[in-house]
Amino acid sequence: MSQDHRTPTEQPETAPADQMPEQTPAETQSEQPGHESQMSLAPIVIREDYRGSNKLAGKVALITGGDSGIGRAVAVHFAREGADVAIVYLDESEDARATLQMIEAEGRRGLLLAGDVGDPAFCRRAVERTVGTLGGLNVLVNNAAEQHPQKSITDISPEQLERTFRTNIFAMFYLVQAALPHLEEGDCIVNTASVTAYRGSPELLDYSSTKGAIVAFTRSLSGNLAEKKIRVNAVAPGPIWTPLIPSTFDAEKVGKFGQDVPLGRAGQPAEVAPAFVFLASDDSSYITGQVIHPNGGELING
Known part of the structure; x- marks a missing residue:
């Protein structure tokens, strides 16, 4: 992978x-x-015109991979909808602190x-x-993931294979097992899958396999x-468009990312997070075992 060659700049996140x-x-x-x-x-974390309406008032959410990208956008949207939010991250402390500030700017507690x-x-x-600090747990968002492209299946080491599955799907089992004693009727779990679960990805064999597993896990x-x-x-x-892409x-x-979908561009986290709000709120009270597809117009079955 080429070396880091950017000059970071201040950009609006709305x-x-x-x-x-x-x-x-x-x-x-x-x-x-x-x-x-x-x-x-x-x-873009949240649209300028996104208006919260207390869809998650009084709720506590735990979001993995919540420091940046889709996870950050979900955290900010949840906070704007009235939830207190705990975010899990690996070691991206600067990003995590920025997300915490965004949560608190919405008038909610963060962890x-x-x-x-x-x-x-x-x-x-x-x-x-999360339960001890924020007083409970109502919404678990399993979002953290990693991916490592390889040209051939023979290039995927046992260490990479195990690491990708451990982060992307094993963690969902671990977190649900830990969260379940605290979840009650009306609470929910939202998992982050991927379009690659449906159309595959020749250079992301292990990643797309975990995403297929997430779909089956969700349904089961x-x-x-x-x-x-x-x-x-x-x-x-x-x-x-998230940090996972340039990394x-x-x-x-x-530079060409997202240009091959019908809408002709990469999506923004702000265009995905409202789907999580919908699935976490009572608006989706008669929906379970389903998958929403914010993918720029790719037609997939499932």
Whole structure:
């Protein structure tokens, strides 16, 4: 992967719905999961005209990968809808602190939880701290993920394979196991899948496999928890401009990112987060085991 060559700039993190960036800059970052603070074109976190209406008033949410990208946007939208929000992140402290400030700017309480979601002991501690500090848990958003492109399946090491599955799907089992004793009727779980679960990705074999597993996990868990009236759904984004993109691909691919979908551009986190709000709120009270597809117009079955 090419070396980091950007000059980070201050960019607004809000925009009107009709002014989303048409092109992503050809830039890279040298390590995953990437840092939003180092992106020369900051992702749009929330639309200028997004008005909260207390859809999540009094709720407590725990969001993994909540420091940046889609997770940050979900955290800010949830806060604007009245929820207190705990965010889990690996080690991106600057990004996490910025997200916390955004949550608090919405008048809600936030909590930062640094650690590895692939560690079941950490997942238990994260849930316990959320409940102990924020007073409960109503919405679990399993969003954290990593991806490492390889040209051939023979290039995927056992270490990479295990690491990708541990972060992307094992962690969901660990977190649900820890959260379930605290979830009650009307509470919910929202998982982040991907368009790659449906159309595949030749260079992201292990990543797309985990995303397919997340779809099956979502459908299966929804049936398992239906009697408890705990809903489980997922969101399967397409190409969304987040720190994971420049930290994964070379500059040429990043510069063309999202241009192959019908809408002709990468999406922004602000265009995905409202799907999480819908699935976390009572607006979706009769929906479970389903997947929403904010993907720029790719037609997929499922």
